[in-house]
Amino acid sequence: MSVQIAELQGKNGLPPVKFGEEVTGAETLLRCLILEQVEYIFGYPGGAVLPIYDSLYGSYFKHILTRHEQGAIHAADGYARATGKPGVVIATSGPGATNLVTGIATAQMDSVPLVCITGNVPQSLIGTDAFQEANITGITIPITKHSYFVRDVRDLPRIVKEAFHIATTGRPGPVLIDIPKDVSNAVAPFHYPEKVEIRAYKSTVVPSDEEVQKFVQVISEAKRPVIMAGGGIISSGADKELRAFAEAARIPVINTFMGLGGFPGVHELSLGMPGMHGNYTANQALLNADCVIGLGARFDDRITMGRTKEFAPKARIVHVDIDPAELGKNVETAIKVTGDVKSTLEKALPLVSRCDSEEWIAQLKKWQAEYPYSYKKEDQVLKPQEVIELLYESTDGEAIITTDVGQHQMWAAQYYKFKHTRSFISSGGLGTMGFGFPAAIGAQIAHPDRTVIAVVGDGGFQMTNQELAILSQYKVPVKVAIINNQCLGMVRQWQELFYDNRYSEIDLTCSPDFVKLSEAYGVKGLRASTPEEAKAVWAEALQHDGPVVVDFRVAQGENVYPMVAAGNTLDQMVLGDE
Amino acid sequence: MQRHTIAILVNDQPGVLTRVATLFGQRGFNIDSITVGGSEEPGLSRMIITTGGDEQKIDQLMKQLYKLIDVITVTNLSENAFVSRELALIKVSASPSQLAELNAIVEPFRATIVDVGPNSLIVQVTGDTEKIDALLVLLETYGIIEVTRTGSMAMARSVVPVPASV
Numbered sequence: 235m236s237v238q239i240a241e242l243q244g245k246n247g248l249p250p251v252k253f254g255e256e257v258t259g260a261e262t263l264l265r266c267l268i269l270e271q272v273e274y275i276f277g278y279p280g281g282a283v284l285p286i287y288d289s290l291y292g293s294y295f296k297h298i299l300t301r302h303e304q305g306a307i308h309a310a311d312g313y314a315r316a317t318g319k320p321g322v323v324i325a326t327s328g329p330g331a332t333n334l335v336t337g338i339a340t341a342q343m344d345s346v347p348l349v350c351i352t353g354n355v356p357q358s359l360i361g362t363d364a365f366q367e368a369n370i371t372g373i374t375i376p377i378t379k380h381s382y383f384v385r386d387v388r389d390l391p392r393i394v395k396e397a398f399h400i401a402t403t404g405r406p407g408p409v410l411i412d413i414p415k416d417v418s419n420a421v422a423p424f425h426y427p428e429k430v431e432i433r434a435y436k437s438t439v440v441p442s443d444e445e446v447q448k449f450v451q452v453i454s455e456a457k458r459p460v461i462m463a464g465g466g467i468i469s470s471g472a473d474k475e476l477r478a479f480a481e482a483a484r485i486p487v488i489n490t491f492m493g494l495g496g497f498p499g500v501h502e503l504s505l506g507m508p509g510m511h512g513n514y515t516a517n518q519a520l521l522n523a524d525c526v527i528g529l530g531a532r533f534d535d536r537i538t539m540g541r542t543k544e545f546a547p548k549a550r551i552v553h554v555d556i557d558p559a560e561l562g563k564n565v566e567t568a569i570k571v572t573g574d575v576k577s578t579l580e581k582a583l584p585l586v587s588r589c590d591s592e593e594w595i596a597q598l599k600k601w602q603a604e605y606p607y608s609y610k611k612e613d614q615v616l617k618p619q620e621v622i623e624l625l626y627e628s629t630d631g632e633a634i635i636t637t638d639v640g641q642h643q644m645w646a647a648q649y650y651k652f653k654h655t656r657s658f659i660s661s662g663g664l665g666t667m668g669f670g671f672p673a674a675i676g677a678q679i680a681h682p683d684r685t686v687i688a689v690v691g692d693g694g695f696q697m698t699n700q701e702l703a704i705l706s707q708y709k710v711p712v713k714v715a716i717i718n719n720q721c722l723g724m725v726r727q728w729q730e731l732f733y734d735n736r737y738s739e740i741d742l743t744c745s746p747d748f749v750k751l752s753e754a755y756g757v758k759g760l761r762a763s764t765p766e767e768a769k770a771v772w773a774e775a776l777q778h779d780g781p782v783v784v785d786f787r788v789a790q791g792e793n794v795y796p797m798v799a800a801g802n803t804l805d806q807m808v809l810g811d812e
Numbered sequence: 813m814q815r816h817t818i819a820i821l822v823n824d825q826p827g828v829l830t831r832v833a834t835l836f837g838q839r840g841f842n843i844d845s846i847t848v849g850g851s852e853e854p855g856l857s858r859m860i861i862t863t864g865g866d867e868q869k870i871d872q873l874m875k876q877l878y879k880l881i882d883v884i885t886v887t888n889l890s891e892n893a894f895v896s897r898e899l900a901l902i903k904v905s906a907s908p909s910q911l912a913e914l915n916a917i918v919e920p921f922r923a924t925i926v927d928v929g930p931n932s933l934i935v936q937v938t939g940d941t942e943k944i945d946a947l948l949v950l951l952e953t954y955g956i957i958e959v960t961r962t963g964s965m966a967m968a969r970s971v972v973p974v975p976a977s978v
Contacts, residue, residue: 371827375834380881400881434884559875
């Protein structure tokens with residue numbers, strides 16, 4: 235049989251790919267990845283993916299060998315969140331695959347496009363409890379957007395094409411491809427489908443005229459409108475449209491946690507973050523608004539506090555989301571618009587008129603002046619909030635900040651005023667400890683010229699700190715700011731407030747010396763315990779041309795305020811120590 | 813809580829039953845019965861699932877089902893007139909001498925005795941769930957040894973338009 239071998243010229247500096255040649259499944263996979271314009275692969279080899287790693291040897295791809303598969307997937311996630319391009323991760327079968335689970339669930343909850351490639355034992359051994367066999371497609375069904383088990387090498391190109399399409403379109407999410415070793419080794423002529431055809435998988439990107447007209451109509455009638463801008467602003471790339479829309483209609487903007495950076499925190503119409511640890515003005519805005527416009531936000535329980543009947547009690551709720559299942563899921567909605575936020579705002583912008591909202595805006599500004607975020611400064615004690623303010627001021631809000639989960643995460647969300655989209659990368663939905671540091675690696679690889687700061691707690695950092703090796707090995711200049719209060723801060727806060735100061739298992743005083751630990755990995759380590767030291771040390775860290783870990787020793791007893799206790803409503807807000 | 817009968821047309825892929833069943837569990841729904849089999853189109857299977865929940869919750873469930881890549885259409889049959897059937901095999905403790913008596917009982921149900929043994933016989937019955945329940949009550953007096961039921965199979969009456977994908 236003669237095959238016609240055609241060569242497809244690579245795009246964006248990618249190598250050309252030959253069609254029609256007989257190649258292995260492993261080589262097929264890599265050719266597909268080139269055609270999907272993948273540049274970086276995060277991963278960890280092992281028995282079942284040896285054919286793939288053999289094909290990777292000397293190939294075009296830049297592979298980042300993390301020290302744990304969890305590090306690889308969080309790094310791929312950080313890369314995806316920083317760029318909007320899908321992150322790609324490879325792990326071997328069994329334990330390699332199961333080590334991805336936390337990262338897959340993290341990406342699923344925050345709608346991050348990932349393509350996870352796992353190896354599996356040869357099909358002849360599937361179902362025999364073979365060495366390093368795990369049913370990873372079965373394990374990950376509830377936490378993936380979709381998954382594939384590849385049975386025939388001839389299906390592989392179609393599956394990879396579909397996987398990238400599913401991961402990146404509609405509401406983005408992680409897709410897993412499990413490839414048994416015999417498929418990686420099998421040989422077939424390479425072809426790549428031009429189009430994806432998945433029956434019944436369609437997403438409404440552009441909303442109907444009728445829905446947009448209703449959307450604009452309701453807004454025009456509002457006197458106390460507020461936009462609640464969620465992660466959909468960032469994933470649809472609607473930051474410019476949002477700004478134009480808010481300014482044209484004179485509507486103040488609340489950024490949900492996932493929406494931080496989607497609207498400039500320094501804008502005169504910005505109200506900042508609402509919810510459990512949101513600010514007074516943002517929560518009062520929701521309580522008093524007559525129209526809440528949810529844009530790519532899912533009304534989760536950290537904002538509604540799970541008391542959905544009492545949420546925004548005076549408001550008509552308008553909701554725009556690309557995922558129709560989100561409309562009406564958590565709160566009763568007056569107007570539902572199915573579509574991505576960018577297309578909706580593009581369509582609505584020419585129709586929208588200025589709202590009669592000046593009185594409302596004046597009231598909100600008054601609240602902002604009366605109830606800003608606040609904490610007590612002390613000369614000799616470093617306050618965690620002060621560290622975040624320092625990070626903000628020293629970078630003028632231009633850095634990419636990643637975090638774990640906990641107190642430091644909330645302080646970062648409160649005190650760093652994000653100016654740009656895709657500059658705040660944090661595990662919002664799943665709340666994953668150990669996420670922030672590897673995610674920073676992915677973000678820094680995507681943006682080598684930007685300042686990337688991993689703001690982590692002493693707890694979360696120790697879940698993935700072995701990835702310090704990556705900073706040295708690949709010369710990734712991430713700055714790590716450990717907000718070190720020598721305990722599990724958010725757990726301590728809850729135990730203090732709701733468990734009668736019974737501090738059960740939160741003591742982290744026996745952590746390693748983070749400066750020495752960093753040095754052991756060949757990374758510069760610094761420490762600060764007072765406000766004065768913090769300034770000096772941080773200036774040194776920023777000036778250093780390479781990765782730095784700064785151990786900020788902060789006050790242990792500091793709590794995150796304001797706070798709405800779980801089970802309460804937004805009007806039952808504790809403002810804090812001040 | 814209302815009962816709902818939902819018809820789901822799915823790609824005939826390995827694991828698709830797990831995906832659908834997992835989604836029910838994940839979203840807090842109980843599956844009362846589930847039947848799966850071929851459909852009018854090669855490569856597609858139809859699942860009939862009965863479950864409970866108020867209208868808003870069922871609406872949410874249907875939207876979530878549509879998010880599964882292998883789901884083609886989701887129809888809530890309970891919204892319109894539909895036909896539902898179940899098949900049951902019932903092993904009754906009875907001797908061949910009681911055959912005539914039992915025949916008289918099962919006949920009005922259009923059920924049939926499909927096996928006779930020395931101490932037991934098997935009744936086969938089709939119909940809606942209530943009818944099978946009623947027959948079971950009657951057979952109870954003889955002693956029921958074993959019951960196996962298919963769960964509901966269902967179809968909308970006359971022609972109803974297939975909903976477009978959400």
